[in-house]
Amino acid sequence: MKHGTTILAVKRGTQVAIAGDGQITTGDVVVKNTANKLRTLYRDTVIAGFAGAVADALTLFERFENQLEKHSGQLRRAAVELAKEWRTDRVLRRLEASLVVADRQDLLVISGEGDVIEPDESVIGIGSGGGYAQAAATALLRHSQMTAAEIVRASMEIAACLCIYTNDKITVLTLG
Numbered sequence: 001m002k003h004g005t006t007i008l009a010v011k012r013g014t015q016v017a018i019a020g021d022g023q024i025t026t027g028d029v030v031v032k033n034t035a036n037k038l039r040t041l042y043r044d045t046v047i048a049g050f051a052g053a054v055a056d057a058l059t060l061f062e063r064f065e066n067q068l069e070k071h072s073g074q075l076r077r078a079a080v081e082l083a084k085e086w087r088t089d090r091v092l093r094r095l096e097a098s099l100v101v102a103d104r105q106d107l108l109v110i111s112g113e114g115d116v117i118e119p120d121e122s123v124i125g126i127g128s129g130g131g132y133a134q135a136a137a138t139a140l141l142r143h144s145q146m147t148a149a150e151i152v153r154a155s156m157e158i159a160a161c162l163c164i165y166t167n168d169k170i171t172v173l174t175l176g
Contacts (some may be wrong), residue, residue, distance in 0.1 A: 007130065014102060018102060020038045021170055046073070047103075061098055075101060075103045083110050086110075087114035140154060
């Protein structure tokens with residue numbers, strides 16, 4: 001699924017940061033420049049971002065937060081349960097979005113195909129500009145001493161220069 005947005009998450013040491021651009025498009029028209037696609041969840045211990053349809057993502061945030069409550073904040077368990085629910089529910093499986101979720105230990109992508117993916121490196125990008133942002137963040141993580149928050153901001157700025165569906169109105173959330 002290709003989504004007209006960019007979400008990037010980086011974990012460095014005990015800090016995790018997630019960034020999202022502010023652009024919302026309908027087809028090839030920009031309809032909003034300052035959207036917030038990030039959320040803090042479960043007693044401010046989890047951060048999450050979405051790429052895809054806004055209403056679908058908000059539904060998924062709510063379902064994911066319910067899973068976090070049900071499983072006492074266990075990120076992996078909540079992610080797996082959401083992915084199972086998302087894949088098997090007749091209504092949910094039509095939702096078009098992807099989520100990046102993180103706490104201080106784990107960084108995961110959850111998709112409607114039933115995927116719960118932990119990246120090999122502590123970097124993940126989703127959405128149309130996700131590959132650009134992830135490449136920049138991987139290089140910065142390997143070859144600089146920048147913090148996770150500095151890396152996601154700089155990498156999103158690079159992605160905004162390359163991807164027409166990504167703008168430079170960047171929101172950053174951090175833990176740790």
